[in-house]
Amino acid sequence: MQSETLPAILERDDNVVVSAPTASGKTALAELAICKTLAAGGTALFLAPLRALTNEKESEWERFEEMGYSVYVVTGERDLNTRRAERADILVMTPEKTDSATRKHDSARYSFITDVDCCVIDEVHLLDSDKRGAVLEVTISRLRRLCEPRIVALSATMPNVEDIADWLDAPDACTFQFGDDYRPVPLHASVETYATGENAFQNKYRRLYRALDLAQPHIEEDGQSLVFVASRQDTVRAAKKARDVLAERDIDIGARGDYDLHTDAQDLRNDTLRQSVVDGVAFHHAGLSREDKNAVEAWFKEGKIQLLFSTSTLAWGVNLPARCVVIRDTKLHDPLEGEVDMSPLDVLQMLGRAGRPGYDDKGYAHVVCEGRDAEKYRRLLREGKEIESRLAAELDSHLNAEIALGTIRDLDDVMEWLQTTFYYVRAQSAPDQYRFGGKLRERVRETLQDLVASGFVETDDELRVEGTPLGRLASKFYLRLDTAEGFKTLADRAAEETLSDADVLEAVATAGEFDSVSARRDERDAVRAVLGPDGDDLDPGNRKVLAILRASMDGNTPSELRSDAWVIRQNALRMVAALREFLDRFAGPYAANVACRVEARVENGISADAVGLTAIDGIGKGRGVKLAKEGLQTPADVLAAGVDGLVDAGLSEGLAERVIEQARDLPVVEVEWSEFPDRIAHGTSEMHDVTVKNTGGGARGEVRVTVNGVEMSSESRYLGEATVPVGVFGADADELTFRVEVAFAELPLLPESETRTVAVE
Known part of the structure; x- marks a missing residue:
């Protein structure tokens, strides 16, 4: 496979598409394309399907560093070093981070993305992913318009590779489709059913026993088995139970007599993993420490671990093949979607891990499922999965994003953009599967009209289009458009009346992004314990989100809600x-x-x-709660306490010094009432100046003046010193209470306020 594709990659500059079985050596093609780019003095971008794999490439490609080239990983979990990104020879990113970078390409921070000369897309069949496919599609289309890099797209076996080639303008001589006969180890794949019952928990163990039945013959022959399960928690539970079952069945495991392994296992951080490994059974998931994951992967490659339970992460790129692969769970619980079927892409990716080149004559792969699903999976194994575009479902938000970015300026641009998408290509080749088929222009024109009518886009008589502030904000935060409309409605209301915490929480909890959240029966009592009767008019899933947010504010999330709380909270924080x-x-x-x-x-x-x-800066959850318990509740309290007071509250002296230094950078508001009167005669009026000073760090805020609760004036500004004219009128009331309030938009400081009361005589 590598020999056949080498001339296209090395001797030509065209875009290349390669579809080949898992474990057939596609990584070497990626490195070959990167080497050609580096030799020409260019910059290469490697798009990895998972963040975990970007980290893997960083360590794997240290050999590029040894040759004098710079490899830099750009992910959302790391602070971006712009200087390193600009100087990098090889950039490693996920599609989501590349999407963000291309959206901000005209900023100094992300301008490096327009210097890419070659983009290698690892696992391009990710296009078919419900959640991530559209992002990959629009990102590649945008990148091609920005800097026209060479594209080298690599994929596991897919039937419609020619559609990908058409989309990327790869000529026939640079488009390759290798069948299963190119697998280094032939694959025997089957679908196995199990006897289901009413109890979901018991069904999980029935599937586990079925998986162990399939793995056992290979373990007894000193082979290895890899079992994929639905969640991190399931990997741990399955490994624990499997150890007991293997012991009951008296299956000989070589690791039990491996003294060196027993000694090395003591260094593992995870207690359960430490106990399992010595019996040749382990688990692997993204929540393990890097050291523990590295150890498990090394021992599995060495054959010391014979049975490994994992989530789907291992299927996407981590090179850990096994003689036998079993998918125990074809359904999984998604905190945002409820119970969903595992995607066909994930299923095929996992099964492709069966068979160890150089060790096995054949690989064995099995899907364990309910009888009613068996034919669906047999058809998938027989026919594969054609890659579809997922852009249609999100066309409005992605079209809005392109307009907000300024890459689309008129109706002609809209049509040109459409023709750069995989959606356009796929709709031409399979019109019956795409509702609009050959009428895509009408579909896009209607979508554009809807964007204009909803206030996301504005147009003129010459059919020029431009994003509105609403459209730009929706694009900036990757919001569904119905969510953006809801936020705009709340903002309009907040301009007229006072906003509460409850308003903010409900707007987020009822956002379209949470429409598919489900509340299991055992969670509903916990939701009611948090909310009481609040939110009774909401759907159960939205009430669950609201309960998680409300409980998070108090730092006391009920145990029944914790399994989904982290994912829901992270998404909610983005939306807040x-x-x-x-x-x-x-x-x-x-x-x-x-x-x-x-x-x-x-x-x-x-x-x-x-x-x-x-x-x-430096005060998060733990330290904030600690200081609050000691009676220090505001930055002003912290400054007044000084270093000694913070040390008494439990901070180290060095940390206390840094906290004091950071607190001095925050704004400190003082209000000077000057000659403001104590009394005024009925029917008379006077104008007086009130001075608002900020003696601390600069910040943008709003100065608002009210009298008896009615707003007189408000001004938004970068606050240094402001003089506010205030009218004092001898009205019908016996007294007038004037309040000057200062609030900061980007700081979680309580609004500062001072009042003066004027008697009317």
Whole structure:
């Protein structure tokens, strides 16, 4: 396979598409394309399907560093070093991070993305992923328009490789489709059923016993088996139970007599893993420490671990083939979607791991499923999975994003953009499967009209199009358009009336992104314990989201909700940050400050009175709660306590010094009332100046003046010193209470306020 593709990669500059079985050596093709780019003085971008694999490539490609080339990984979990990114010879990114970079390509921070000369797409069949396919598709289309890199797309076996080639303009001489006869180890694949019962928990163990029945013959022959399960928790539980079952069945495991393995296993951080490994059974998932994962992978490659339980992460690129692969779980629980079928892509990717080149004459792969699903999986094994575009379901949001970015400026641009997508190519080759078929232009024109009617896009008589502030914010935060409309409606309301924490939480909990969240029966009592009667009018899934957010604010999430809480909270934090900007843009800093404080409380689990502490760099959940318990609730309290006070509250002296230094960078508001009167005669009026000073660090805020609760004036500005004219009128009331309030849009500080009362005589 490598020999046949080598001339296309080395001797030509065209785009290349290669579809070949798993474990047939596609990584070497990626490295070959990268080497050609480096030899010409260019920059290569490697798109990895998972963040875990970007880290793997970083260590695997240290040999490029030894040759004098720079490899730099850009992911959302790391702070971007712009200087390193600009100087990198090889960039390693996920599709999502590349999408973000290409959206911001005209900023100094992300301009490096336009210097890419060659883009290698690993596992291009990710295009067919419901959740991630559209992102990969629009990102590649955008990258090609920005800098026209050479594209080398690599994939596991797929029937319609010619569609990918058409999309990427790869000529026939550079398009390759290798069948199973190119697998280094022939594959025997089957679908196995099990006897189901009413109890889902018991069914899980029935599937486990079925999986062990399939793996046992290979383990007894000193072979290895890899069993894929639905969740991290399931890998641990399955490994524990499998150890007991193998012992009951008196199956001889070589690891039990391996003294060196027993000694080395003591260094593992995970207690359960440490106990399992010595019996030749292990588990692997993204939540393990890197050291533990590295150890498991090394021992599996050495054959010391004979039975390994894993989540799907191992199927996408980590090179750990086994003689026998079993998919125990074809359904999984998604915190945002409820119970879903495992994607056909994942199934094929996992099965492709069966068979160890150089060790096995044949690989064995099995899908364990309910009888009613058996034919579906047999057809998948027989026919494979054609790659479809997933852009149609998200066409409105992606079209809005391109317009907001300015890459589409008129109707002609819209049509040109459409023709750069895989959606366009696929709809031409399989019109019956795509609802609009050959009428894509009409579909896009209707979508554009809907964007204009909804206020995301504006157009003129010459058919030029431009993103509105609403459209740009929706694009910036990757929001569904119905969610963006809901946020805009709330912002409009907040411009007229006071916003509450409850308003912010409900707007996020009812966002379209959470439409598919389900509340299991055992979770509903926990939801009611958190919310009481609040939110009774919401769907159960939205109430569950609301309960998780409310509980997170108090730092006390019920155990029944914790399994889904992390994913829901991370998505919600992104949306609260988006809502904060909507409020800032359409209602002002005062409303945005409410969302900012809610965001800080959800993230840190801290009380409303002490949330301002989180504005200090270095104060997060643990330290904030600790200081609040000692009576320090605001940055002003921290400054007043000084280093000694913070040390008494439990911080180390070095940390206390840094916290004090950071607290000094926050704004400190002082209000000077000058000659403001104590009394005024009925029927008269006077104008007086009130001075608002910020004696601390600079920040943008809103100065609002009210009298007896009615707003007189408000001004948004970068706060240094502001003089606010205030009218004092002898009205019908016996007294007038004037309040000057200052709120900061981007800091979770409680609004500062001072009042003066004027008697009317």
